[in-house]
Amino acid sequence: MNETQTPENDKKLSKMGMLSLAWELGYVIALPLLFFGYIGKWMDSKFSTKPWFALLGVVIAITSTTIWLTRKIREYIKK
């Protein structure tokens, strides 16, 4: 068997990849929110700027996760 990445055989791989994405979706959304949120909270307590850094962290987490997700799903739809 030679190295051939035709769209035909890419299909099975992308199907499995999609399944994996579906299973880990919840964690991908939740983990960045927790991580960036906590970093924001920690910075707030350091500089005493109560809600602003935490809010910024949440916004960063949500925007980047959304961009990542739409890009990933678009990739799978294209295949």
Next chain:
Amino acid sequence: MIYALPPLVAEPILHIGNFTVTNAYINSSLAVVVFFVLGLILRKRTSLVPTGIQNFAESVMEGVLGYVDQVTHNRKKSLQFFPIVGGLFFFILFSNWVGLMPGTGSIGRWLMVHGEKELVPLFRPANSDLNMTLAMAVFAVVGSHIFGIIAIGFFKYFNKFIKLWDVVVSLKKGGVSIMVACIEFAVGLIEIFSEIAKMVSLSLRLFGNIFAGEVLLTVLAGLIAYGVPLPFMFLELIVGIIQATVFSMLTLVYLTVATTPIHSHADSH
């Protein structure tokens, strides 16, 4: 009641020096010993015309290798990944099914647990210990990254996660592209979180399924001892093979995706 529900954490059975041997560890060592002995036997008794156990092993290997080929579409890659994926598959399958043998959860030692004398089972399905499944998941994901770095090269692979190169390029361009690169950088960080999510979901899925099966069987055996648990045991047989397939297939997909060349988003913008 003798059949106590299995606790979430594997219980220590005995101590060898500083090393604590838990009941799940005994089961996983059992699987390792069985495969080791099987490997030695197969190595000694290889002939050109296979008979008996060699015939069986060869047909199973060929079947699994066929499945691996369907995903990778490259014999060289298949042969590279087969030891990892096949090893995980057979180990998980064996330890799931061995957990259904009579004696698992019922043979044990009477030990003091939380100030009470309790029957601590000598055997507990290896994958009903989160440490075991987490170790395998970390191994699978980290392994895929090592293979990816070897196949693609360190900096190209590294740039998939920490997009420093995109930032450097954008600084030359200036203007809006710096903003885009910053967002791109955050998106790259999400890629790291998705790798963590892979480990978490792989390990929790396997652990949850096997542990839930153990609890289900114990509860049913406690309710009605005869006949009724049988269909559920059959269900557990199916769950065992499905979870082994899912775990190894996903590992294979991670390995295959990590070793295929990446096209950067910076080029398309």
